[in-house]
Amino acid sequence: MSSGPEQGPLTAPNPLPPAIMGGSRYELDPEYPEIFARDGFVGPIEVYSEDFASRLADCADLLRARAPELEARLYEVEAGSLARPDEVVFHCLGGWLVDDLLRSVVFEPRVTVPAAQCLGVRRLRFWHDQIFTKPPRHPGLVPWHQDYSYWQRTTPEAHVTVHIALDDADEDNGCLHYVPGSHRWPLLERTAFDGPMDAVLEHLSPECLRAFHPRAMTLKRGQAVLHHGRTLHGSYANRSDRPRRALVLNYFADGVRAARDESMLRGLPILTAGSLLVEPWFPLVLDREPRSGPEVASR
Structure with missing residues (x-):
C-alpha cells in the first residue's frame, strides 16, 4: 500500500477517552x-x-471528497485512488x-469487547482505522492478502480486525x-493494493491451493x-x-511492541525496537482485568 507524500509530525488526539472496564x-x-x-x-x-451506520457512511464520503486536502493530516491515503x-x-x-465521530467509535465497547473476546485477551489497544469506498459500478477490487503481512513492524502477532459495513x-x-x-497458513508475500486480485496465489503451497475455497461474507448495514x-x-x-462503504477498526493485545527501529505509521515518531505501543497513538480501549504489566495474546 502506498505511503503517500512526505509530511510533518501528526498531532495526537487529545483528550482521549478512558479505557472501558466493563462491557x-x-x-x-x-x-x-x-x-x-x-x-x-x-x-x-x-x-x-442502520441510522448510526448511515452517519458513519457520511463520514466516509466526506473523507473521500476531502482526501487531497486532508491527506497531510492522515496516516495514509492510497495513492492509486487519488x-x-x-x-x-x-x-x-x-x-x-x-x-470526532470516527474517534468515538474506536472506544465503543460494542466493538472492543467482541474484538477482545475473539483475540482471547482482556486488555485491548487500538492500532489504526481504515475507510474503504466502492462507488456504484466501480471496477476497483482489493486483492487477496493477509493484514499482518503489512504489520510485521509490530510483534508479537496479536491483532484483530473489525470490519463494519456502512451499506448492505x-x-x-x-x-x-x-x-x-x-x-x-504461513505468512505470505505482501501484495500491491492496486494489483491483480489473484497475485498472492502464486505464493501458495500446493496444500494451501487445495484449501483455497473462498466464502462470501454478506452483511447488512451496521453489521460487522x-x-x-x-x-x-x-x-x-x-x-x-x-x-x-466500510469502516475498519484494527486492534491488538496490550503488550505488542515495535519489532524494529521504525515509525509505526506515517507521521508518527520513530520507535526503537522493543518499545511498547502505547498512548497517545495506540490507546488502551478496553481494560477488563487491570494489572501491573502488559498482556499479550497466547497463540
Missing part, C-alpha cells in the same frame, strides 16, 4: 469466538443501527485523527470474501465481521448500482 452486555455468545478460532473470521455480528479514482478503490488510514454488502457490490482456516490478522481475504468489484 459484559456486549459479550458474544461462546460459539462466536469458537468459530473465529476455527475459521479465522466470524460474522455477521450486530454492532450499529491518481486513478475511477479504477482504484478509495482507501485511507487515520480518519480518527480528523473526525453482498457479492453484487463487492463484499468481503474469506478463505476459512487460512489464519493457520471480525477476522484474524493472518486470514486471507479480499473483495471484488462493485457491479451494482449501490455503493459499498
